[in-house]
Amino acid sequence: MSNNQKAISSGNSVKGFLSKVVHNQLFIPIAALLLLVVFNAFADILLHSDTSFFKIVLEPSSTGNMVLSGNLITIIDNASELALLAIGMTLVTSASGGQDISVGATIAIAGSTILRIVKGYSSDISDGKFAGVIICAFLLAIVVSALFGAFNGALVAYFKIQPMVATLILFTAGRSIAAWINNNDNISINDSRFGYFGNFIPGIPVPTPVFITVICLIVIALVLKFTNLRLYSQAVGINASSSRLNGINPKTIKLLSFIILGICVAVCGFIKVSRTSSITYAVIANNIEMDAILAVALGGNNLGGGKFNMTASVLGAYVIQFLTTTLFRMKVSSSAISAYKAIVVILLIIMSSPFIRKWLADMKNKRLAAKAEARVGKENA
Amino acid sequence: MKKLVKMLVSSAVIGAMAFGMCACTQTTPTAAPTAAPTDGTTAATEAPTDAPAADGLIKVGIINNDPNESGYRTANDRDMKATFTEENGYEASFFYSLKNEDQIAAAQKFIQDEVDYLLISAAGTSGWDGVLEQAQKAGIKVILFDRTIDADPSLYEASIVSDMAKEGQQAVDWLASQNLSEYKIVHIQGVMGSSAQIGRSGALDDKVAAEANWSIVTQQTAEWSEETAQQIVQAVIDSGETFNVIYAENDNMAKGAVAALDKANISHGVGKDVIVIGFDCNTWALEELLAGNWNYDGQCNPFQASYIDNIIKNGVTEKVVIMEEKGFDATTITADDVANYGI
Numbered sequence: 093m094s095n096n097q098k099a100i101s102s103g104n105s106v107k108g109f110l111s112k113v114v115h116n117q118l119f120i121p122i123a124a125l126l127l128l129v130v131f132n133a134f135a136d137i138l139l140h141s142d143t144s145f146f147k148i149v150l151e152p153s154s155t156g157n158m159v160l161s162g163n164l165i166t167i168i169d170n171a172s173e174l175a176l177l178a179i180g181m182t183l184v185t186s187a188s189g190g191q192d193i194s195v196g197a198t199i200a201i202a203g204s205t206i207l208r209i210v211k212g213y214s215s216d217i218s219d220g221k222f223a224g225v226i227i228c229a230f231l232l233a234i235v236v237s238a239l240f241g242a243f244n245g246a247l248v249a250y251f252k253i254q255p256m257v258a259t260l261i262l263f264t265a266g267r268s269i270a271a272w273i274n275n276n277d278n279i280s281i282n283d284s285r286f287g288y289f290g291n292f293i294p295g296i297p298v299p300t301p302v303f304i305t306v307i308c309l310i311v312i313a314l315v316l317k318f319t320n321l322r323l324y325s326q327a328v329g330i331n332a333s334s335s336r337l338n339g340i341n342p343k344t345i346k347l348l349s350f351i352i353l354g355i356c357v358a359v360c361g362f363i364k365v366s367r368t369s370s371i372t373y374a375v376i377a378n379n380i381e382m383d384a385i386l387a388v389a390l391g392g393n394n395l396g397g398g399k400f401n402m403t404a405s406v407l408g409a410y411v412i413q414f415l416t417t418t419l420f421r422m423k424v425s426s427s428a429i430s431a432y433k434a435i436v437v438i439l440l441i442i443m444s445s446p447f448i449r450k451w452l453a454d455m456k457n458k459r460l461a462a463k464a465e466a467r468v469g470k471e472n473a
Numbered sequence: 474m475k476k477l478v479k480m481l482v483s484s485a486v487i488g489a490m491a492f493g494m495c496a497c498t499q500t501t502p503t504a505a506p507t508a509a510p511t512d513g514t515t516a517a518t519e520a521p522t523d524a525p526a527a528d529g530l531i532k533v534g535i536i537n538n539d540p541n542e543s544g545y546r547t548a549n550d551r552d553m554k555a556t557f558t559e560e561n562g563y564e565a566s567f568f569y570s571l572k573n574e575d576q577i578a579a580a581q582k583f584i585q586d587e588v589d590y591l592l593i594s595a596a597g598t599s600g601w602d603g604v605l606e607q608a609q610k611a612g613i614k615v616i617l618f619d620r621t622i623d624a625d626p627s628l629y630e631a632s633i634v635s636d637m638a639k640e641g642q643q644a645v646d647w648l649a650s651q652n653l654s655e656y657k658i659v660h661i662q663g664v665m666g667s668s669a670q671i672g673r674s675g676a677l678d679d680k681v682a683a684e685a686n687w688s689i690v691t692q693q694t695a696e697w698s699e700e701t702a703q704q705i706v707q708a709v710i711d712s713g714e715t716f717n718v719i720y721a722e723n724d725n726m727a728k729g730a731v732a733a734l735d736k737a738n739i740s741h742g743v744g745k746d747v748i749v750i751g752f753d754c755n756t757w758a759l760e761e762l763l764a765g766n767w768n769y770d771g772q773c774n775p776f777q778a779s780y781i782d783n784i785i786k787n788g789v790t791e792k793v794v795i796m797e798e799k800g801f802d803a804t805t806i807t808a809d810d811v812a813n814y815g816i
Contacts, residue, residue, distance in 0.1 A: 144712070144713055151737070151738060152738050153735060153736055153737070153738045154734070154735040154736075154738045154739075154740065155735070159736065161710075161711070161736065161737055162711060163711045166704075166707050166708070166711055170704060170707075267541055268541060270541075271540070271541040276540055276541065276547045276550075277547070278543075278544030278547060278755050278756075278757070278816075279757075280728070280755070280757035280758075282757075282760075287732075291732070291735075291736060292736070364700065367699075367700060367703065367732060368699040368700065368703060368725075368728055368729050368732050369728075369732075370699060370725065370728055370757075372543065372697065372698060372699060372725050373541045374539070374541050374542050374543070374697075375696060375697055375698035375701075376698070376700070377700075378696070378698060378701075416704070417704075417708060420693075420704060420705060420707075420708035421708050421711070421712055423691060423693075425693060425694065426693045426694055426695060426696070426701060426705060427665060427694050427696070
């Protein structure tokens with residue numbers, strides 16, 4: 093009997109551990125990542141009978157610098173913008189209970205602002221001066237995007253407009269504003285130094301966007317650790333009026349979250365225009381808002397606001413880029429890629445829907461009830 | 474302290490709003506369909522005939538696609554605005570949309586405003602019959618530019634178009650003339666179904682089907698976006714496949730593709746490993762040609778305004794005017810070409 097009990101209790105603890113793992117918020121993005129890794133490994137072995145997907149090589153680039161390349165590097169590099177947006181989008185989602193759909197258009201505005209400043213300077217100015225130009229352009233882009241973020245935030249916080257509706261304004265008008273900033277010119281920057289921020293800095297083999305992202309992630313981690321931002325935005329997201337009674341101003345917090353997103357957007361815009369040293373107003377960062385929202389959802393965060401897990405969101409961003417790169421590698425038509433993403437979204441939404449949750453809870457209760465009944469039966473016997 | 478924060482926040486908000494508003498006013502031509510035709514409603518009551526406006530100006534209603542769409546459209550719009558001016562004897566109203574139904578609604582509005590000519594670059598090919606019949610009944614002459622539509626040719630005076638299939642054919646012929654022993658092509662397409670994509674893809678597809686030593690390594694749409702093009706080429710490079718031709722259906726996508734090549738140290742341009750082909754002849758793209766970084770750029774002529782001007786003032790000579798379009802080879806292009814043909 094006691095042996096049996098031991099077995100049961102140890103069984104329970106294994107089960108308990110498993111359920112802890114499964115219920116951890118990081119489970120979904122990490123499981124998705126592992127699934128993609130396994131899928132790619134299998135596909136590689138079946139199709140090419142090797143594991144070239146995971147190969148990373150150090151080769152010289154066309155400028156003669158040694159740079160890392162390979163699928164994994166491409167994924168980490170290309171996911172940078174999405175990871176940055178996921179930071180801001182998570183905060184906005186948590187505090188306002190809605191999403192900002194204007195980030196793609198605001199990236200166009202930020203990128204256009206940067207090009208407007210940089211295009212006036214030809215390639216014959218010294219490195220120091222050029223750095224000055226870039227810093228000025230970047231700071232201006234941050235101010236501009238933060239202002240547009242504040243505009244969105246003000247509509248949401250002070251005029252109580254639903255976030256998706258409020259940001260619909262810039263979603264529609266943003267790309268026209270971006271085009272207007274540069275008088276609709278088709279700009280291309282010839283200075284190779286401008287491309288450093290979206291590609292490689294000479295002598296450093298890791299893509300620059302990765303560094304930029306890591307710096308931003310460290311900053312946000314420190315902010316979340318040493319300030320009350322997390323607590324306040326979660327409180328506002330869960331119940332704005334009770335948080336107000338507790339001395340937090342929900343309006344300020346909502347506005348702040350949109351401004352932080354605006355800053356993230358400026359950094360994204362900078363990376364985007366630097367990647368190709370040019371801009372196409374109508375298509376730059378096309379549909380990126382959907383990917384950013386999907387990253388937050390993949391991270392298991394409640395899109396209705398409240399509690400959030402930043403790590404999970406950022407991992408979600410890398411999952412999406414992993415998926416995109418995998419699909420490109422499988423030669424899936426790029427116009428069909430959004431359909432595959434849609435499948436992921438559908439699965440996630442169904443899994444987190446109240447109906448399925450209730451069903452799962454019912455199943456669990458039934459099982460427990462059956463167990464209890466069996467135990468009672470045994471004891472009676 | 475609290476007051477200070479409030480002041481800062483509110484001033485920031487006001488600033489953002491003001492910025493947004495001034496931006497809006499600047500972009501009215503693209504954003505507000507009502508702006509252009511309003512002045513015409515008063516004119517309608519006083520002059521019910523289709524005769525030229527009282528001051529001798531020819532009234533034209535111009536329906537175009539969004540100038541932000543591409544460098545091509547920007548150049549096209551500038552050309553239109555530069556030609557249809559009061560100095561040239563025109564009173565022009567502009568309407569921009571990428572949506573067919575919005576364009577049709579605007580055409581109806583222009584008909585009510587009794588313009589003399591309706592110039593249309595249609596977003597879609599179908600659905601125009603009804604409104605063109607209305608125009609005909611009202612005695613308004615219709616001239617199509619840049620895009621054709623599926624309607625009876627008797628409904629319009631003339632159409633001035635680019636032959637996209639010919640552009641593609643010129644590029645493919647040029648590529649064939651390079652006499653490579655093997656053609657392994659990365660084909661980056663525009664938005665699927667657009668006339669530029671159909672024409673430019675068609676020529677290449679036919680050639681690949683016909684020749685044994687021509688093959689497509691990958692064929693993907695990047696929807697005119699440089700970043701997507703970069704990702705597509707990056708994926709091909711990472712998969713270890715080799716190729717020696719990039720056939721991008723516009724300059725921006727070629728630029729994205731080249732950015733991926735540069736990262737992987739694959740040489741491109743005149744006498745290098747990969748041949749780069751773009752379209753549209755943006756000035757910066759022609760400069761890349763001049764520097765030998767790209768090999769070929771096919772022109773897509775956006776300057777229809779002078780042709781239209783000619784038709785309005787001197788009458789119709791041909792129903793379908795196909796504009797002359799060139800293709801530039803990096804080995805023969807000159808600085809003059811860049812200045813003359815760059816958009």
